[in-house]
Amino acid sequence: MNVTLAVKQYVSKMIENSGPGMKVLLMDRETTSIVSVVYTQSEILQKEVYLFERIDSQNRDNMKHLKAICFLRPTKENVEHLIQELRSPKYSVYFIYFSNVISKSEIKALAEADEQEVVAEVQGVARGRSWEPSMLSRCTQGLTSVLLALKKCPMIRYQLSSDMSKRLAESVKQIITKEYELFDFRKTEVPPLLLILDRSDDAITPLLNQWTYQAMVHELLGLNNNRIDLSRVPGISKDLKEVVLSAENDEFYANNLYLNFGEIGTNIKNLMEDFQKKKPKEQQKLESITDMKAFVENYPQFKKMSGTVSKHVTVVGELSRLVSERQLMEVSEVEQELSCQNDHSNAQQSVRRLLQNPRLSELDAVRLVMLYALRYERHSSCVLPALMDELSRRGVSERHRRMVKSVVEYGGKRVRGSDLVTPTDAVAITKQFFKGLKGVENVYTQHQPLIHDTLDQLIKGRLKDSQFPYLGASSLRDRPQDIMVFLIGGATYEEALTVYNLNRSTPGVRIVLGGSSIHNTKSFLEEVMSTASHSADRAQGSGRPGNRR
Template identity: 65%
Template sequence: MNVILAIKQYISKMIEESGPGMKVLLMDKETTSIVSMVYAQSEILQKEVYLFERIDSGGRETMKHLKCICFLRPTKENVDMLAQELRMSKYGLYYIYFSNVISKQDVKTLAEADDQEVVREVQEFFGDYIAVNPHLFTLNIQGCYKGIDWSPAALKRTTQGLTSVLLSLKKCPMIRYQNSSEMAHKLAEHVRQTITKDAGLFEFRRTDVPPILLILDRRDDAVTPMLNQWTYQAMVHELLGINNNRVNLSNVPGISKELQEVVLSAEHDEFYANNMYMNFGEIGNNIKELMDEFQKKSQSQAKVESIADMKAFIENYPQFKKMSGTVSKHVTLVGELSRLVGKNSLLEVSETEQELVCKGDHSASLQKIKTLLHDNKVTQIDKLRLVMLYALRYETHSNNDVSGLVDTLRKQGISDKHRALVSAVLEYGGRKARGSDLFGSTDPVAFTKRFLKGLKGVENVYTQHKPLLHSVIDQLTKGKLREAAYPYLGTGQLKDRPQDIIVFIIGGTTFEEALCVHQLNKATPGVRIVLGGTAIHNFKSFIEEVQTSVQPVAMGRVDAMRR
């Protein structure tokens, strides 16, 4: 189960089916992102695709010598624009692929518009999601909650995206869902209805053990998206933000023009692929090794004395240039992460966060938080983060001092709108909203594990936390996940341990959870797990999700707080 490979195979097939000759790839905003996540432009150019166009862009030239491969989401707007395109065709032939199921009526609309008989192919290729890592996908939906229910548009899009993942991976699963979440139940029902309605599409070769689709709700673990991160991919997203593999570095002091936006793709960057799950300390050493290797190669390249040397240099130049770009990109990224860690006292902040959520020493945690709230190096967003975590962790503690900490935030100049997030996160993911015992306060086994962990110490004080997802998947793979808490939809039940598991988190997942799935895949031979969510959160995007769920009108954005 590899979502990147699944999308790549669809795109390759589209290009192959159009045959030899020069081609244009016509996409919409969303399919442009879907394609760019798995293919570099240079790779597609090698397949005779010389032009990339958006269907919603005006003023495109007529080029009848080109074949047109259309890859579009099957929305009403796209069908209308495509019908208009066919009436006044700009290209010689059209090969049309929709990223999901298209209605017969829409196909009829397109057929009626094809007066010039330029359409050679209309097919459904189920690449209706963003593939981020081989085992991680997102639908890029921000704000799926409307109070404690679905936003109708988000429910429709999520159902489409999730069924497309199942079709692209060729899985017809048994469905389990988080019983404490009405939204999880509703999504499970919608997915099952789609599978029933389009039963012919889901007729795959039966396996001995059916795959499992497990639907969870972010509200059950509001802690994970609020923690600072220390592995490369997660850390870049937390401190700088990753948007469809792109990182905006334009605000970095002294940044050169060519590095103002960089692409982080494990498919096209070997260093990133090897280091995305490494912790920050290891990356520093690996960057130094990369630099040393580059310097050796650049010195050897300098000795151009004969025709043979020149020929060797020219042959190696593309690889040399690529390595130069890789080195400068990662040195810049790691340098900026280091600068932010030092400037904003992130080691102290993160250690306090980890102790807060992994241990139970209320008075020590409270004292550390109070100290950090008065530290001028700590950013406003990190001060808010600490108080929100404290409010969740000690929600029912008899001596909790949430009101005192919120008042300190007020004195630190944090606005009413942002202070309101402390109570908002309790409404969103507090004890009443959760189905799980997130902090193990009533579970003696969880308490003992945490106590022993505290005695032994951990390898890294900054990465003690394990997401709730880890224990849920661990129990599922061992056949021990409680059916009362995570029931099956319908009457069927799995007798054996599952082998193929697709986990979907309503309200968004995180790169920390993606790391956890990566580790579980490595540690459990014979089990394959893919993780997806409506979005991939860092703290900033998560609290925007909390805002829209608790109050339909968002309480103000948080961009200004990372100063």
């Protein structure tokens, strides 16, 4: 336990969070001493900190080209000095860090003083998302109902970096303890495990275009209780304005659920050819009782197959039209580059190039900027303003532009417990072509959701207790067999595909995935904006300024 190293890492994190560019470190008497103990001047100069000032100094010059990193003790004197500073700011932007807890009334005073909106970040008070009581109750009820239905009384692990995960874990445990007779199931050699995760740890996955059938349908058309609204499809017939896709009673859908778009195209062609063979001939003569009986017996099957063919040809045709119209293959390639590779120069050039494309939809344009802002957050202070200007020139609505900031606040590095980029060397992935419709390459499916690595580590017994602790004193010593995963903030069909593949490739392990919702990009952004609105309401009530740029 090295306290000096801990403080040094804390100061380093403050500096890194402000991004690249020239900085001034604004301190008080005590924090000046703290920093001088853990950092030499030459070391801190290497981090682009070129000036050191005291908050109580009266003779500081205006230097608008500098970012101010304020590291202060939360004393009344320091708060008053900071209020005066914000009323007449000498620097371009302020990142404010208090060494301890600060009162709500003082935060409110700082918020009111920041009339020029130069505060980018405030830390030292409670931050982040929190449960609405009704939603916590609903998720608890849903989870415990599933556990009862599956006859499982699990051990519980949760994501330590998420207060919401811990609260939900405790809430479920409380119900299990209270209703212990209901959860008194036959003991298994290896107890089942409930793993509670938080969507904010992986905000990348819900923003990506998808290339498997189920996920594409939800992303581009929307799935609501297995129903798809096709009423806006050009030239759609009356009986196809709403269709049902259910793996329970649609064999073609069940068999193609997790296949890529290219394979679906081939299978649609095969389905149609099979249908043509079974289609009754127009001039078929029913000359005998046997002929009539055979026709009556086969007609329902033919009618069902006819409906299946019509439905899937229409759905896949509309997916193909949207892919072409919105140029989603080109968009998706850049999305995958942003999410999987580590080349900032190429990434920003690719995003800039696509933003110049007039055929790019508003959603796809803002989605690319969001992915850039999340993936290259350290560089965002230099490049992001230019990308935001480009969105404005394209006529992207203010609401969509605000979403960029909201997504970073929701799933940026300040709130994440994990790295966004998986260890996979995406550059080395062979670009083989899938055979079939549109020649979709696996370059479009490089990304793996964070949940893949989390579950892989869990199955191998390598998931760290320090990051995903058990609730209670007991822990699992054997490899888990029955795993129930719940994602606070919603799961995606890409994550459902990941769980499906892990179930197939890991004999003896059974994984069930659930979440507070099933997201596509649009629903995820609604969740993000709802969270931002809730956080703003709480900040207004407590006087907390929150993150402003």
